[in-house]
Amino acid sequence: xxxxxxxRVVIELVESEExxxxxxxxPGTAQEKPQEGKVVxxxxxxxxxxxxxxxxxxxxxDRIIFSKYSGTEVKHEGAEFLVLxxxxxxxxxx
Amino acid sequence: xxxxxxxRVVIELVESEExxxxxxxxPGTAQEKPQEGKVVxxxxxxxxxxxxxxxxxxxxxDRIIFSKYSGTEVKHEGAEFLVLxxxxxxxxxx
Amino acid sequence: xxxxxxxRVVIELVESEExxxxxxxxPGTAQEKPQEGKVVxxxxxxxxxxxxxxxxxxxxxDRIIFSKYSGTEVKHEGAEFLVLxxxxxxxxxx
Amino acid sequence: xxxxxxxRVVIELVESEExxxxxxxxPGTAQEKPQEGKVVxxxxxxxxxxxxxxxxxxxxxDRIIFSKYSGTEVKHEGAEFLVLxxxxxxxxxx
Amino acid sequence: xxxxxxxRVVIELVESEExxxxxxxxPGTAQEKPQEGKVVxxxxxxxxxxxxxxxxxxxxxDRIIFSKYSGTEVKHEGAEFLVLxxxxxxxxxx
Amino acid sequence: xxxxxxxRVVIELVESEExxxxxxxxPGTAQEKPQEGKVVxxxxxxxxxxxxxxxxxxxxxDRIIFSKYSGTEVKHEGAEFLVLxxxxxxxxxx
Amino acid sequence: xxxxxxxRVVIELVESEExxxxxxxxPGTAQEKPQEGKVVxxxxxxxxxxxxxxxxxxxxxDRIIFSKYSGTEVKHEGAEFLVLxxxxxxxxxx
Numbered sequence: 001x002x003x004x005x006x007x008r009v010v011i012e013l014v015e016s017e018e019x020x021x022x023x024x025x026x027p028g029t030a031q032e033k034p035q036e037g038k039v040v041x042x043x044x045x046x047x048x049x050x051x052x053x054x055x056x057x058x059x060x061x062d063r064i065i066f067s068k069y070s071g072t073e074v075k076h077e078g079a080e081f082l083v084l085x086x087x088x089x090x091x092x093x094x
Numbered sequence: 095x096x097x098x099x100x101x102r103v104v105i106e107l108v109e110s111e112e113x114x115x116x117x118x119x120x121p122g123t124a125q126e127k128p129q130e131g132k133v134v135x136x137x138x139x140x141x142x143x144x145x146x147x148x149x150x151x152x153x154x155x156d157r158i159i160f161s162k163y164s165g166t167e168v169k170h171e172g173a174e175f176l177v178l179x180x181x182x183x184x185x186x187x188x
Numbered sequence: 189x190x191x192x193x194x195x196r197v198v199i200e201l202v203e204s205e206e207x208x209x210x211x212x213x214x215p216g217t218a219q220e221k222p223q224e225g226k227v228v229x230x231x232x233x234x235x236x237x238x239x240x241x242x243x244x245x246x247x248x249x250d251r252i253i254f255s256k257y258s259g260t261e262v263k264h265e266g267a268e269f270l271v272l273x274x275x276x277x278x279x280x281x282x
Numbered sequence: 283x284x285x286x287x288x289x290r291v292v293i294e295l296v297e298s299e300e301x302x303x304x305x306x307x308x309p310g311t312a313q314e315k316p317q318e319g320k321v322v323x324x325x326x327x328x329x330x331x332x333x334x335x336x337x338x339x340x341x342x343x344d345r346i347i348f349s350k351y352s353g354t355e356v357k358h359e360g361a362e363f364l365v366l367x368x369x370x371x372x373x374x375x376x
Numbered sequence: 377x378x379x380x381x382x383x384r385v386v387i388e389l390v391e392s393e394e395x396x397x398x399x400x401x402x403p404g405t406a407q408e409k410p411q412e413g414k415v416v417x418x419x420x421x422x423x424x425x426x427x428x429x430x431x432x433x434x435x436x437x438d439r440i441i442f443s444k445y446s447g448t449e450v451k452h453e454g455a456e457f458l459v460l461x462x463x464x465x466x467x468x469x470x
Numbered sequence: 471x472x473x474x475x476x477x478r479v480v481i482e483l484v485e486s487e488e489x490x491x492x493x494x495x496x497p498g499t500a501q502e503k504p505q506e507g508k509v510v511x512x513x514x515x516x517x518x519x520x521x522x523x524x525x526x527x528x529x530x531x532d533r534i535i536f537s538k539y540s541g542t543e544v545k546h547e548g549a550e551f552l553v554l555x556x557x558x559x560x561x562x563x564x
Numbered sequence: 565x566x567x568x569x570x571x572r573v574v575i576e577l578v579e580s581e582e583x584x585x586x587x588x589x590x591p592g593t594a595q596e597k598p599q600e601g602k603v604v605x606x607x608x609x610x611x612x613x614x615x616x617x618x619x620x621x622x623x624x625x626d627r628i629i630f631s632k633y634s635g636t637e638v639k640h641e642g643a644e645f646l647v648l649x650x651x652x653x654x655x656x657x658x
Contacts, residue, residue: 001470002441005433008466035168041467044433049143049237049425049613057099057138065096065168065177072466074411074441083441083466090102090166090177091135094095129262143237143331143425151193151232159190159262159271184196184260184271185229188189223356237331237519245287245326253284253356253365278290278354278365279323282283317544331519331613339475339514347472347544347553372478372542372553373511376471377658378629381621384654417655420621425519425613448654450599450629459629459654505638519613527569527608535566535638535647560572560636560647561605564565 002076007046007056007086011037011071012079014063035065036093037082046086056086063093096170101140101150101180105131105165106173108157129159130187131176140180150180157187190264195234195244195274199225199259200267202251223253224281225270234274244274251281284358289328289338289368293319293353294361296345318375319364320345328368338368345375378452383422383432383462387413387447388455390439411441412469413458422462432462439469472546477516477526477556481507481541482549484533506563507552508533516556526556533563566640571610571620571650575601575635576643578627599629600657601646610650620650627657 002010014036039062045053058064070088074081096104108130133156139147152158164182168175190198202224227250233241246252258276262269284292296318321344327335340346352370356363378386390412415438421429434440446464450457472480484506509532515523528534540558544551566574578600603626609617622628634652638645 003468003470005462005465005467010467047424047430048141048145050145051424051426051428051430052145054141054145065166065170067166072441072443074467076441076469086099089099091096091098091104091168093170094097142235142239144239146239148235148239159260159264161260180193183193185193185198185262186191187264188191236329236333238333240333242329242333253354253358255354274287277287279287279292279356280285281358282285330517330521332521334521336517336521347542347546349542368475371475373475373480373544374473375546376473379656379658381650381653381655386655423612423618427612427614427616427618448629448631450655452629452657518611518615520615522615524611524615535636535640537636556569559569561569561574561638562567563640564567 002041002074002081002083004041004043004083006043007054008043009039009056009058009064009084009086009089010041010074010081011039011064011066011084012081013037035068036063037066037084038063040081058086058089058092064089065091065093096135096168096175096177098135098137098177100137101148102137103133103150103152103158103178103180103183104135104168104175105133105158105160105178106175107131129162130157131160131178132157134175152180152183152186158183159185159187190229190262190269190271192229192231192271194231195242196231197227197244197246197252197272197274197277198229198262198269199227199252199254199272200269201225223256224251225254225272226251228269246274246277246280252277253279253281284323284356284363284365286323286325286365288325289336290325291321291338291340291346291366291368291371292323292356292363293321293346293348293366294363295319317347317350318345319348319366322363340368340371340374346371347373347375378417378450378457378459380417380419380459382419383430384419385415385432385434385440385460385462385465386417386450386457387415387440387442387460388457389413411444412439413442413460414439416457434462434465434468440465441467441469472511472544472551472553474511474513474553476513477524478513479509479526479528479534479554479556479559480511480544480551481509481534481536481554482551483507505535505538506533507536507554510551528556528559528562534559535561535563566605566638566645566647568605568607568647570607571618572607573603573620573622573628573648573650573653574605574638574645575603575628575630575648576645577601599632600627601630601648602627604645622650622653622656628653629655629657 042056045055066088071082071084136150139149161182165176165178230244233243254276259270259272324338327337349370353364353366418432421431442464447458447460512526515525536558541552541554606620609619630652635646635648
């Protein structure tokens with residue numbers, strides 16, 4: 001298990017299937033770099049200048065969209081993860 | 095649905111029709127890059143150093159003008175959105 | 189109408205007529221890039237780290253001088269405006 | 283009249299006459315870029331993160347020395363001024 | 377012994393063995409630059425603007441993952457260590 | 471007289487004589503750029519975010535060492551001075 | 565004597581002898597740039613935004629390791645010193 005520090009979040013990448021206008025499903029490799037992930041671990045949050053910790057706005061299990069080219073790629077027990085700062089996450093898919 | 099984080103705002107782009115001096119309507123493609131959008135989701139706001147959250151100054155439904163080349167383009171359920179930081183929004187069209 | 193966000197200010201450009209030493213009036217095009225404007229809308233002000241908002245130091249109707257090349261050009265209802273940050277405004281013409 | 287914003291200061295440039303070792307007076311054009319000015323208007327001061335305003339350390343009438351290449355050149359009613367940030371002023375000539 | 381300052385952490389590098397899909401063990405040299413370490417010493421933590429010290433989130437003995445190319449390499453008593461800032465550590469391996 | 475602003479300090483450069491190992495005195499021109507000065511005027515100090523002013527750590531008459539290439543050169547009443555920020559001063563020669 | 569300002573620390577460089585695997589002692593010149601020093605003077609510490617001073621974490625006599633290429637080289641009374649910011653010191657050798 002990976003326990004991220006501060007406002008970091010560990011995610012698994014999600015290959016988003018996408019249909020063309022004519023209904024053909026494009027596999028992940030024929031698309032742009034994926035920007036979707038599923039949260040698998042969440043840090044304790046960043047510490048403000050007044051000493052208070054701010055809880056991260058995402059929770060384990062959330063599907064999120066993140067900024068391209070952000071984060072640190074990590075291999076752990078044969079699987080690949082991406083560790084993001086909270087500020088790299090733009091939205092939760094609700 | 096997309097739920098933006100922090101001071102982020104999700105918008106749909108708005109193609110602004112524009113008439114030339116002689117009254118001819120120019121479609122979007124003959125114009126500059128659009129800078130108008132309609133707000134579809136608003137984050138909880140950024141956290142100040144005193145722990146307080148500052149509500150974002152725009153609301154769902156607002157038509158806004160944003161800085162060129164800002165934001166993260168996101169495809170979701172077949173539609174295209176732009177996720178902006180509040181600081182990328184320059185004005186609300188009232 | 190445009191409602192600027194934060195410490196932003198919407199201005200109309202002012203073409204400043206200028207006379208040469210010999211009294212000949214130079215129209216705007218024969219001069220340097222204008223740096224004068226008239227304030228048409230003012231934001232609520234920026235938020236300090238203590239949560240307080242600081243009122244912008246200019247008011248609607250003020251004629252101001254701003255730093256060259258600053259601001260975002262915006263077309264709205266056929267007219268052109270410039271949206272500035274308060275920090276781009278150097279002085280009010282009193 | 284020009285009313286500078288925040289911690290800005292409006293100055294008139296002062297051509298400093300300078301004598302060579304042999305006593306010859308060099309006019310301004312034969313010298314380096316002037317760095318001296320006389321204060322003609324002073325802003326209300328910058329706002330700290332606690333909401334307090336800090337009065338600018340110079341007053342109208344002070345002769346000051348400023349950092350080369352700083353400030354915004356402004357023409358107003360036929361005269362030329364320089365608008366400086368307080369931080370561009372290095373010393374008052376007492 | 378090394379006593380790191382502020383939010384710094386001293387680690388020993390850990391050569392992570394990794395098996396290929398076919399089960400062959402690749403020694404460290406055939407892999408990417410290692411990003412794993414074991415914490416051997418922890419600083420007192422960084423000081424906030426309110427004077428409070430924030431304890432570092434890792435403890436001696438923790439196995440951690442850090443950002444590539446971060447830290448200062450230090451040789452001490454024949455052994456090699458890496459001194460990291462807490463912000464260079466992305467996760468604890470739990 | 472020059473009255474420096476904020477945390478600025480006015481110094482006169484000091485040509486440090488230096489002897490070679492064999493006892494020959496090298497005049498200033500045969501050496502590196504001098505980094506020594508004598509304090510002739512001290513500003514009121516910088517203002518913290520809580521509105522408090524922090525007194526500068528040097529006093530008039532102190533001999534100090536400063537970082538190379540820092541400060542603003544100023545000519546005043548025929549003499550040359552250097553105006554430094556307090557942060558450019560590394561040590562007092564006691 | 566040198567009295568460093570703020571969070572600065574004056575050190576003497578320490579030439580670290582190092583043995584190769586076969587036991588041969590390499591003199592300093594055959595090695596990398598030294599990164600070890602002995603603290604000879606310590607400043608009063610940096611001032612926080614709340615006006616409080618934070619004592620430097622090292623004391624006179626401590627042997628320390630610092631980041632390569634940091635600090636200001638200073639010659640004083642025939643000896644050479646290095647003036648570091650506290651943040652350039654990575655660890656105390658205990």
